[in-house]
Structures are given as C-alpha cells and as structure tokens.
Amino acid sequence: LLTPPVEPVLSGKRILITAGPTVEAIDPVRAITNFSTGKMGYAVAQAAQAMGAEVTLVSGPTALATPLGVKRINVTSAGEMLNAVMQHIEEQQVFIAVAAVADYRPTTPQLHKIKKQQQALMLTLEPCPDILAKVATLPKPPFCVGFAAESENVLEYAAQKRLAKQLPLIAANLVSIAMGGDDTQLTLIDDQGQHALAAGSKLASAHLLLQHIAAMLAENR
Ligand code: CTP
Ligand code: CA
Numbered sequence: 001l002l003t004p005p006v007e008p009v010l011s012g013k014r015i016l017i018t019a020g021p022t023v024e025a026i027d028p029v030r031a032i033t034n035f036s037t038g039k040m041g042y043a044v045a046q047a048a049q050a051m052g053a054e055v056t057l058v059s060g061p062t063a064l065a066t067p068l069g070v071k072r073i074n075v076t077s078a079g080e081m082l083n084a085v086m087q088h089i090e091e092q093q094v095f096i097a098v099a100a101v102a103d104y105r106p107t108t109p110q111l112h113k114i115k116k117q118q119q120a121l122m123l124t125l126e127p128c129p130d131i132l133a134k135v136a137t138l139p140k141p142p143f144c145v146g147f148a149a150e151s152e153n154v155l156e157y158a159a160q161k162r163l164a165k166q167l168p169l170i171a172a173n174l175v176s177i178a179m180g181g182d183d184t185q186l187t188l189i190d191d192q193g194q195h196a197l198a199a200g201s202k203l204a205s206a207h208l209l210l211q212h213i214a215a216m217l218a219e220n221r
Contacts, residue, residue, distance in 0.1 A: 006207065009214040011052030016085065016092045016142070017045050018099035018131065020060035022078045026123065027110040034100035037180055038062030040147070040202050041098030045070045047206035048096075051214070056092075058084045060099060078102055078128035085131055089142065094213060096145040097132040104128060133165045143217060145209075146170040149178060159189050168221060171209055178202075188212055191221060 019041020021034045038059060045057045046067035055070045058081055066072040073088075075081045078101050089095065104125035114121070136144040146167045148158035151174070158172030171186045177199075178184040185199035186209060197208045 006047075006050045008052030010048055010210060013053045013093045013217070014056070014091055015048045015053045015094040015096065016056045016058065016088055017041055017048070017096045018058045018060075018081060018085065018101070019045065020062040020064075021100045022060045022081055022102045022128070023076050024078065024102045024105035024128070025109040026106050027112065027114050029113055032102055032105065032125075034102055035179060036060070036062075036100035038064050039180075039182065040178065040184065040206070041096075042067060043202035043206040044096055044098055044209065047203060047210050051207070051210055053094075053210075056088055058088075058099075078105065078131070082129045082131050082134065085135065089135055089138065092142045093217070094145070095132075095135050095142045096147075096213075097135075098147050099131075100149070101131060102128050130165070132167070136166045143168060143213065145213060148172045149175045151175050155187060155189070155194060158187070162189055169213065169216060190216065 020038035021036040023031045023033045025031050042064050045055050049055045049067055049069045057070050057072045059072055059074055073084045075084050105128050107124045107126045132146050144167050146165055148161050148170055150157045154172050154174050158170050162170040169190045171188055173184050173186050182201055184202050184205050186197045186205050188195040
C-alpha cells in the first residue's frame with residue numbers, strides 16, 4: 001500500500017493498541033465471539049508506527065499480518081486481553097482500544113464437549129471485564145481512546161460512552177460502513193465536540209485519528 005510521507009508526530013511515544021475479536025470458550029470446540037477482522041486496529045498500529053511511535057498490539061485471533069516494526073501479543077479471551085494490557089500499561093503514554101471485546105462469557109466453560117440434544121440449550125453468561133474502563137480509571141492513566149461501532153444513534157451512543165468510560169477521546173463509526181471492509185468514516189468526539197473525518201481507507205482514517213491524538217497530547221488535553 002502506498003502512503004504519503006508521514007511526519008513523525010508520535011516519535012518517542014509508547015502506544016498500546018487492542019485489536020480484533022475476543023473468543024470465549026463454551027466447551028473445547030465451541031465459543032462466543034464478535035464479528036471483527038481486526039483491520040481497523042491493525043491500521044491504527046501501522047499508522048502509529050509510521051508516525052514514529054513505539055507500538056504494542058494486543059490482538060485477538062485475526063488472519064492479518066503483523067505491521068512491520070510493531071510488537072504483537074496474541075490473546076484469545078477478554079480475560080487474557082485484560083492481563084496482557086495490564087502487564088504493559090504502566091510504560092504507555094497512549095492506549096487505543098479498538099478490539100471488539102466480547103461483552104459476555106460462559107460462567108463455567110465445560111471441560112468436555114457438550115453433546116447435542118433435542119431440547120433448547122441454556123448457557124449462563126457473565127459479563128467480561130471492560131478493559132478500556134479499567135485502564136481509564138487507573139490512578140495515572142495513559143491518554144485513553146475508545147472506539148464505538150454502533151448500528152444506530154452513533155454519535156449519541158458514542159458521546160455517552162466517552163463520558164461513562166471517562167475518555168478524553170472516542171472514535172465513532174457505523175458498523176454498516178466499517179464492518180469487514182477496508183474503508184470507514186470516523187467521527188471523533190472530544191472535550192470540544194464532534195469532528196467528522198473524511199471517509200476513506202482504514203489506514204487513512206487511522207492517520208487522521210492519530211494526528212488528532214498527537215495534537216491533543218501537544219495541547220495537554
Ligand atoms: N471495550 C473494552 N472491553 C470491553 C468492552 C469494550 O475495552 N469488555 C472497549 C472497546 O475496545 C471500545 C470501547 O470499549 O474501544 C467501546 O466498546 P463497545 O462495545 O462499543 O461498548 P460497550 O461499552 O461494550 O457497550 P455496548 O457493547 O453495549 O454498546
Ligand atoms: Ca460491547
């Protein structure tokens with residue numbers, strides 16, 4: 001992919017990014033997961049690296065290649081993703097949560113395969129930890145950025161999430177445009193309001209997002 005020359009506006013910054021889905025085991029052969037290719041998170045990692053950042057990518061299962069120069073840590077479940085993030089968070093200046101983390105997981109994954117039967121199967125699910133909310137409420141949190149992929153009321157829900165999770169910045173997009181594809185359109189919401197970015201490739205959108213982050217960091221917002 002050809003990209004224009006990039007200013008190293010993030011040089012010296014350590015950035016931790018989550019990407020991809022998480023997979024929560026029901027039994028040894030079945031799982032609950034989210035639809036996510038990981039493309040947006042990997043684009044953010046690639047763009048941040050190109051802008052001079054030292055990038056760690058905590059990734060759920062994807063079919064994507066690791067962007068050049070990026071340190072990748074593979075995880076499967078939300079619990080593993082939380083552990084990997086917490087292990088590395090202390091030295092980070094920026095945390096960008098792009099992962100589609102499962103919201104619920106089976107309370108007790110079965111050790112052996114559940115045999116199918118004629119009647120309905122009931123599963124008991126418990127909430128997964130909210131990784132972004134946990135990082136954002138650490139005593140000395142890094143600059144935290146959320147993603148909100150919504151199917152309706154995008155900007156309203158995204159603005160609510162930004163406040164609920166105490167984030168300086170959230171990027172909102174519509175799942176019908178973004179899911180699975182190479183293109184997206186992000187609207188950023190920060191302390192000054194909404195900023196609609198140009199529609200384009202996920203990589204181009206990632207560059208615009210990171211430029212906005214660099215500007216906010218420079219202004220200490
Ligand atoms: N997120 C996270 N850990 C979770 C759930 C979400 O880190 N267990 C992060 C996502 O990576 C994203 C942001 O929180 O940056 C918003 O995720 P989203 O699924 O849109 O919001 P939720 O708070 O989970 O609410 P809901 O799914 O009900 O819309
Ligand atoms: Ca969710």
